[in-house]
Amino acid sequence: MRLFIPATLTMLETLLDAGEMPVRSGTAFAATPALIESYAEGDMEEIEHVAFLEAARASLRLLGGELDSGAAHEAHPYRRVVVSADVPDEQLTPRPDLDTAVVRLAGGTVAMADIAAVHVDLAGAVDLVRDAVEAVDRADLGDEDAELTVGDALDVDLAWYDAVELPFLLTLL
Template sequence: MRVYLPLTLAGLAELRRAGEAGPAPLAAYAVTPALREWYLSGDQEELEYAAFSRAAQAALRLLAVEPTVARRRVVLAADVPDGVAVADPDRAMDPEALGEVRLTEALPVSWFASVHVDAPDAESEIATAAAALGAADQGDDDARFVVDGAADHELLWYGVQEIDHLL
């Protein structure tokens, strides 16, 4: 199963140093039965993109609580064996938890498929969106507009062998 792990560049540096993402449990995103049900008309590629987008949103939340890290979202894609990614059945249909899974094991580098990172020129807008998250969560429509604007920045694709270059 392909999973998407939200990170920051500092988190990516730490997992590179450790040789794995962990320890478990880790929050990640994947194509779950609830996500399939929510996006009835989506094909597999669209569903994967939806799970990936949820991970990018979660990476923005990580930036909001870590004000000293570089303002670039990071999503690590990994292929995990069956049973490693588990959806919480109590939250399966919660719109806030769509696609969310818990990883029951640390992710070794051998499971990594790719890394996705904001371009450097997106940092300013991503920083503004991270700063606006609290107000958006409180119902501020202008802040929500700013936060939603972060999704306009596509994350760049990097091979796992390029992690050192990224850092």
């Protein structure tokens, strides 16, 4: 199954250095049966895009956590990252109690060999992402202005990179 894993540039550096990346709480997003069932129309690509956007939103929370703990990427603390990976279905447990797109990855790590692509914000999104990181918790609690701020960041497409480009991406940022 194709997974969409929320991440940060710091996590990508770990992936490159160690050959695997810890997945925060083992949580990722996918086109689960529950997510597919919730859409009367739409092909698999559209449904996977919904899961991808959930991962991009979760990346905002990871960025906020890194900033709070002092572990944020030194040069680029406001770049969302989503890692697309293909893993066997047996390694996944749907978590509809959390959301229709949420899955738990057994083992809590993803290997470099399983990575299909990496998606990263370009420099032009930094201001929107910074504002969204500050607003995401308020948005989750129903603040409409904060939800609009988060939506502005989510409207910006992440750039796509093949997994083999990861070393160059991290060097050239």
